[in-house]
Amino acid sequence: MMRSEVADGCTVDFPLLRWKSAGNGDVQAWAALIARTAAVEKPVWFEHQPELEQIMESRKNPPEHNTVLGFDPDGVVRAYARITKNTDSEKAYGFGCVDPQWQRRGVGSALLEWLEARTRQRFAEDAGAVGEGTQNGTATPRLRIHNEQQHQHQAALFTSHGYEVVRYFNEMHRPLAAPLPGVVLDPGLELVTMGPELSEAVRLAHNEAFRDHWGSEPKDEESWGFIVNDPQARPDLSAVVLERSTGTVAGYQLAAHDAESAVTRGFSEGYTDVLGVRREFRGRGIASALLADAMRRFAAEGFDVASLDVDSENPTGALALYLKMGYKPVNQSLAWDKALGQPA
DSSP states (O other): OOOOBOGGGOOOSOTTSEEEOOOGGGHHHHHHHHHHHHHHHOOSOOOOHHHHHHHTTOSSSOHHHHEEEEEOTTSOEEEEEEEEOOTTOSOEEEEEEEOGGGTTSSHHHHHHHHHHHHHHHHHHHHHHHHOTTSHHHHOOOEEEEEEETTOHHHHHHHHHTTOEEEEEEEEEEEESSSOOOOOOOOTTEEEEEOOGGGHHHHHHHHHHHTTTSTTOOOOOHHHHHHHHTOTTBOGGGOEEEEETTTOOEEEEEEEEOOTTHHHHHSSOEEEEEEEEEOGGGTTSSHHHHHHHHHHHHHHHTTOSEEEEEEETTOTTOHHHHHHHTTOEEEEEEEEEEEEOOOOO
16 A cells, blocks of 8 residues: 555545645646646646646645645656635535546546545635634535536546536637628727736626626636636737726636647637626627627637637527627536535
């Protein structure tokens, strides 16, 4: 049996691997594990080393308490899991993968059990931090995990552990070779390129715009930083619509580009990571103008498609808008939830 060094007394029940929380010296090997797995499973998106380095800097979800890596006898990382959670949230998010050479041995089940145990701990810790009398202090621990529809082995694992699908999301593409729509805004509005001086105002506008979206939680400075400072973020391909008379942020489109995906997927894409319009400005064509502007920026970069993801039950009618703009669904992903009782 291999010795494990996992913080918080939360261990992984798979003794053929040595388990420890992620440290800065592990990031390269961690990224190599994800890349090996992605080469076989071919997900639409996966984390690269720069994203993992960003994760290592998290203050809300410090990696020494919220990650676990499994090493084989030769010191190769073969599996990982991590959770993220806001202090006052009613759910935690789980992430992980298992090296294809180590799948079908029970590692995935062991990681799910660790994720669930650590989620219970986080709820208990956060209840103490915000007060037992708050909503979070009495909430049932809940873990949410996302996967792509193509990964049926993951779906089977989640189902066998009592998870249920609670939402579907569509990945949508819009070919940029087709004629592009014009960018039309009324005279009281102006469109500008996203810059760091707008970041805080856009963050506040985002929290307002997404207040009625399923599963969305307000972005604090750290979680917002994960978006605007992401290594793949492209502020030069992003835009903000301002009200001319007040300078108020009416809407925004934040774009990203993964240069490596052009090799793995066979086409290049400009990705709209976040698109939002504040309530009082809806119905004025702002989202359409932002998408049209994004398409033109992406096309000027030589990208093949504009892409985005949308909640299939989005209450703002976003799916209908995207279809009207020429986007078509190409893939689907799922959100799985499990309500966790207290440990026996």
